[in-house]
Amino acid sequence: MPIQSFIPPQRTLMGPGPSDVNPRILSALARPTVGHLDPTFVGMMDEVKSLLQYAFQTENAFTIAVSAPGSAGMEACFVNLLTPQDTVVVCRNGVFGARMIENVQRGGANLIVVDSPWGRAVDPQQLEDTLKQNPQANFVAFVHAETSTGALSDAKTLCEIARKHDCLTIVDAVTSLGGVELKVDDWGIDAIYSGSQKCLSCVPGLSPVSFSERATEVIKNRKTPVQSWFLDQSLVMGYWSGEGKRSYHHTAPVNSLYALHEALVILQQEGLEQSWARHKAQHQKLAGGLNKLGLDFIVPQEERLPQLNSVFIPKGVDDVAVRSYLLNEYNLEIGAGLGDFAGSAWRIGLMGYAARSENVALCLSALEDALGRFSA
Numbered sequence: 001m002p003i004q005s006f007i008p009p010q011r012t013l014m015g016p017g018p019s020d021v022n023p024r025i026l027s028a029l030a031r032p033t034v035g036h037l038d039p040t041f042v043g044m045m046d047e048v049k050s051l052l053q054y055a056f057q058t059e060n061a062f063t064i065a066v067s068a069p070g071s072a073g074m075e076a077c078f079v080n081l082l083t084p085q086d087t088v089v090v091c092r093n094g095v096f097g098a099r100m101i102e103n104v105q106r107g108g109a110n111l112i113v114v115d116s117p118w119g120r121a122v123d124p125q126q127l128e129d130t131l132k133q134n135p136q137a138n139f140v141a142f143v144h145a146e147t148s149t150g151a152l153s154d155a156k157t158l159c160e161i162a163r164k165h166d167c168l169t170i171v172d173a174v175t176s177l178g179g180v181e182l183k184v185d186d187w188g189i190d191a192i193y194s195g196s197q198k199c200l201s202c203v204p205g206l207s208p209v210s211f212s213e214r215a216t217e218v219i220k221n222r223k224t225p226v227q228s229w230f231l232d233q234s235l236v237m238g239y240w241s242g243e244g245k246r247s248y249h250h251t252a253p254v255n256s257l258y259a260l261h262e263a264l265v266i267l268q269q270e271g272l273e274q275s276w277a278r279h280k281a282q283h284q285k286l287a288g289g290l291n292k293l294g295l296d297f298i299v300p301q302e303e304r305l306p307q308l309n310s311v312f313i314p315k316g317v318d319d320v321a322v323r324s325y326l327l328n329e330y331n332l333e334i335g336a337g338l339g340d341f342a343g344s345a346w347r348i349g350l351m352g353y354a355a356r357s358e359n360v361a362l363c364l365s366a367l368e369d370a371l372g373r374f375s376a
């Protein structure tokens with residue numbers, strides 16, 4: 001038998017990403033492919049830039065989507081900004097902070113780590129103390145929304161502290177963009193990256209990034225070329241910037257960019273503040289139901305991400321059996337614990353199009369059923 005077409009099951013995605021994709025975005029993806037230097041496509045890329053500026057709340061000219069997943073956006077920020085002469089303070093409170101550390105180490109820059117407990121926000125006082133003790137530090141990096149634990153850090157305060165100590169900031173907003181308040185210009189963020197498949201509810205594979213004027217200057221004034229050719233943003237910028245002189249760098253993922261365009265149009269139509277409010281309201285509904293089922297949150301209330309709800313698995317409950325049952329019986333995906341919480345937690349995502357009442361209701365009733373079956 002020859003291999004047949006792949007027809008995926010129709011799942012409801014309530015894990016740490018990818019999230020449920022809005023059907024409008026799926027149909028945008030199926031529109032005819034045009035050449036990546038076609039004038040109509042070039043015009044659409046310009047719209048993607050301005051829609052991203054809205055989503056990030058920034059006027060940064062250097063605001064584009066890297067043609068690869070969130071991890072590539074992370075890498076783009078680190079490889080373009082850092083040299084071995086720099087000293088970076090990385091705040092780590094979960095898996096993604098640890099990946100920032102990897103990026104700093106591989107790039108050969110000097111590293112200082114501020115550790116906060118898993119499941120907690122980054123502690124601003126600890127950052128402040130560290131910067132006082134290390135005046136040579138010139139970058140601060142942290143994760144706004146730690147998807148591995150469900151903790152939200154106070155990006156505004158952390159950026160304020162960094163700026164007071166003359167440090168540029170690198171912020172992971174993969175899970176925060178569109179889901180919680182995020183204001184790149186007001187908060188003075190210098191380099192930020194996100195992902196298409198979390199609260200934007202687009203297909204995976206694109207990473208929106210934005211660089212402030214200060215960060216752009218640092219990149220322009222580098223004395224050594226960025227060691228990654230593909231992620232060298234001074235080359236990529238020549239591809240994304242308009243004025244009729246766009247030059248070939250790589251072939252943009254044309255249809256994926258249609259999808260991102262549609263996702264951002266949807267966000268603009270709803271309104272950023274409304275989107276943040278919807279995530280919060282659905283989170284409160286879900287949290288109430290989870291508490292009734294006897295599930296306890298890992299993260300203290302005031303540090304919780306609405307779009308990623310991490311709860312302890314009750315004693316005697318079979319983690320894998322519950323998740324397989326939800327998937328097979330209800331076509332519902334929730335996330336397993338990661339890192340320190342592997343095997344002891346579930347991560348329930350309410351990201352983008354998934355942050356709706358019907359999803360909350362499905363998740364709560366399916367979990368109630370599963371917990372009844374698989375508790376010791």
Ligand SMILES: *Cc1c(COP(=O)(O)O)cnc(C)c1O
Binds near residue numbers: 070074143172175
């Ligand atoms: C998902 C995620 C990433 C990585 O994004 P990919 O698209 O999987 O490469 C990075 N940081 C955070 C906080 C994430 O949630």
